[in-house]
Amino acid sequence: MDWEAIRLSLWLASLTTATLLVLGLPLAYWLAFSRRRWKFLVEAVVAMPLVLPPTVLGFYLLLAMGPRSPLGRAWEGLFGSTLPFSFEGLLIASVLYSLPFMIQPLAAAFAAVDRGLIEASWCLGQSRARTFLRVIAPLSWAGILTGLVLTFAHTLGEFGVVLMVGGNLPGRTRTVSIAIYDQVQAMDYAPAARTAALLLGVSFLVLAFTYALRRRQRKPWTLI
Amino acid sequence: MDAHLTPAAPYLQAEAERRFPSGATVEARFDIPEPGFSVTVLFGPSGSGKTTALRLLAGLERADRGSIRVAGAVWSEAARHLHRPPQARDLGFLPQAYHLFPHLSVAANLGYGLTALSAPERAARVRELLTLLDLEGLGDRQPGELSGGQQQRVALGRALARKPRLLLLDEPLSALDRPSQLRLRKDLRELLRTLGVPTVLVTHDRAEALQLGDRLVVMDQGRVCQSGDIQQVFDRPTDPAVARILGVETVVLGRIDAIIDGMATIAVGSAQIHAADPGGLDWQVFVCIRGEDVAVERGSGPGAGSTVRNRLPARILALHPEGSLVRIALDAGFPLESLVTRQACADLHLAEGDQVCAILKAAAVHLIPHD
Numbered sequence: 231m232d233w234e235a236i237r238l239s240l241w242l243a244s245l246t247t248a249t250l251l252v253l254g255l256p257l258a259y260w261l262a263f264s265r266r267r268w269k270f271l272v273e274a275v276v277a278m279p280l281v282l283p284p285t286v287l288g289f290y291l292l293l294a295m296g297p298r299s300p301l302g303r304a305w306e307g308l309f310g311s312t313l314p315f316s317f318e319g320l321l322i323a324s325v326l327y328s329l330p331f332m333i334q335p336l337a338a339a340f341a342a343v344d345r346g347l348i349e350a351s352w353c354l355g356q357s358r359a360r361t362f363l364r365v366i367a368p369l370s371w372a373g374i375l376t377g378l379v380l381t382f383a384h385t386l387g388e389f390g391v392v393l394m395v396g397g398n399l400p401g402r403t404r405t406v407s408i409a410i411y412d413q414v415q416a417m418d419y420a421p422a423a424r425t426a427a428l429l430l431g432v433s434f435l436v437l438a439f440t441y442a443l444r445r446r447q448r449k450p451w452t453l454i
Numbered sequence: 455m456d457a458h459l460t461p462a463a464p465y466l467q468a469e470a471e472r473r474f475p476s477g478a479t480v481e482a483r484f485d486i487p488e489p490g491f492s493v494t495v496l497f498g499p500s501g502s503g504k505t506t507a508l509r510l511l512a513g514l515e516r517a518d519r520g521s522i523r524v525a526g527a528v529w530s531e532a533a534r535h536l537h538r539p540p541q542a543r544d545l546g547f548l549p550q551a552y553h554l555f556p557h558l559s560v561a562a563n564l565g566y567g568l569t570a571l572s573a574p575e576r577a578a579r580v581r582e583l584l585t586l587l588d589l590e591g592l593g594d595r596q597p598g599e600l601s602g603g604q605q606q607r608v609a610l611g612r613a614l615a616r617k618p619r620l621l622l623l624d625e626p627l628s629a630l631d632r633p634s635q636l637r638l639r640k641d642l643r644e645l646l647r648t649l650g651v652p653t654v655l656v657t658h659d660r661a662e663a664l665q666l667g668d669r670l671v672v673m674d675q676g677r678v679c680q681s682g683d684i685q686q687v688f689d690r691p692t693d694p695a696v697a698r699i700l701g702v703e704t705v706v707l708g709r710i711d712a713i714i715d716g717m718a719t720i721a722v723g724s725a726q727i728h729a730a731d732p733g734g735l736d737w738q739v740f741v742c743i744r745g746e747d748v749a750v751e752r753g754s755g756p757g758a759g760s761t762v763r764n765r766l767p768a769r770i771l772a773l774h775p776e777g778s779l780v781r782i783a784l785d786a787g788f789p790l791e792s793l794v795t796r797q798a799c800a801d802l803h804l805a806e807g808d809q810v811c812a813i814l815k816a817a818a819v820h821l822i823p824h825d
Binding site: 344346347349350351352353354355356357360364365368369 | 512514539540541543544545546547549551553555556557566567569570612613615616
């Protein structure tokens with residue numbers, strides 16, 4: 231088995247999940263509670279990775295990160311390296327590609343919190359931010375957990391975007407799915423079977439654990 | 455604390471309006487003259503906008519026109535685009551469905567708004583509230599484990615915890631079963647009196663309004679039809695719409711003279727009537743009599759063989775035909791209305807100015823305690 235690829239995939243999935251949690255909480259809050267008329271446009275953009283072929287997303291990302299784009303130039307100016315075919319570029323691509331898997335469960339869970347509870351908190355002098363931490367987030371724990379797990383599992387299994395943006399550089403951009411593809415291409419079926427079985431097992435266990443927890447623990451978690 | 459207020463300025467002055475995209479408009483237009491204990495009841499049929507009016511006061515709805523001032527502070531002024539959010543209004547709000555935080559214990563619910571206090575101060579205040587609301591020993595329970603009445607008290611305690619300047623109660627008893635409602639009405643008014651906070655209460659239940667309120671604001675279709683002292687509003691509805699909303703034809707304040715064997719004798723105006731004692735009465739009561747329960751006879755009424763307890767000499771003030779019925783306004787020592795069939799009215803040749811006898815069974819007299 232390609233342990234280096236497995237380690238890289240786990241690291242990428244962890245960082246993607248953490249980044250998306252930080253970005254996703256405010257964005258999902260906005261989607262759940264904003265009354266802007268153009269909100270549907272944002273919703274559509276967030277959902278795009280669900281329907282776009284990874285190659286299309288990867289293609290545009292490659293253009294956007296290229297040395298002639300503003301993003302590419304700014305990155306190069308700041309860090310002295312280029313984004314395409316780097317781990318950082320792969321992380322940006324993963325974050326965008328997994329966006330709906332984090333945002334949608336979060337926004338659905340926030341929107342499901344009884345408006346009356348939120349208003350009760352406001353009338354008790356608590357700011358919107360504190361109301362989020364003390365009422366909305368604890369009551370949305372199941373949605374937050376689902377978002378985390380789906381994002382992690384989805385990043386672990388992504389293939390097309392990685393191939394387009396990251397390429398296949400061992401230790402930098404070669405993830406598990408790429409490694410399996412490589413091994414199959416090389417007619418090297420035995421390691422491919424082992425890695426595939428590992429991925430299958432991990433995915434199943436993580437999802438089963440999540441749904442079991444959601445089912446069993448009815449009492450929400452309290453953050454503060 | 456309100457020393458800068460001129461005596462003329464009411465404690466609360468609401469004159470605000472919310473327009474909905476559908477075209478409906480709801481106004482909150484009434485005063486609370488003084489700080490300290492008083493209960494102002496927003497009363498009206500469902501859909502009359504009383505909850506929205508309460509939400510305007512709470513800051514949960516933004517006014518499109520007008521202003522709201524409380525204790526000299528501007529809470530809302532549409533002309534200057536000024537809108538204090540609920541967080542900055544220093545109020546206690548009891549939502550109709552209570553909305554206790556389901557993930558927090560009773561004690562944590564009570565202490566939820568006390569973020570300005572230190573942990574020991576907060577714990578002390580929570581203990582105080584548990585005692586005040588008769589919730590001792592329930593601090594560690596979850597809201598879902600409480601009875602309806604206990605939930606109501608926790609929600610009330612949570613609203614009171616920060617010692618607000620204004621208490622807003624949205625149908626505080628409507629989620630309870632009927633017997634609990636009747637029991638808790640009296641307790642609620644007593645509690646509000648001990649707290650001494652001006653309270654605005656929404657209800658569509660007339661008996662609840664009468665028992666809990668000092669002032670009445672009658673609402674219909676988003677408008678305030680009439681407001682003022684509760685007895686005055688019931689005595690003198692300014693228009694038929696208000697009278698219809700208030701429902702019962704006769705509502706008068708009476709004084710209990712005696713209660714003997716479950717039968718109360720009540721002085722009303724210059725008359726005396728008998729009614730079944732519902733229990734728990736103080737000396738002041740509202741006497742409610744429906745028009746269809748009042749019969750009118752010539753002469754001195756039924757003799758010793760009748761079960762009727764109340765035979766009141768009365769004078770006919772006016773006759774108002776209403777379809778197959780006639781509404782008779784009587785002066786029986788207090789204003790009394792009777793509703794009889796047109797046929798009966800014709801048979802007796804009733805006319806304005808006639809001396810008659812108004813007859814009503816003691817069981818048809820409904821008493822509502824008021825202090």
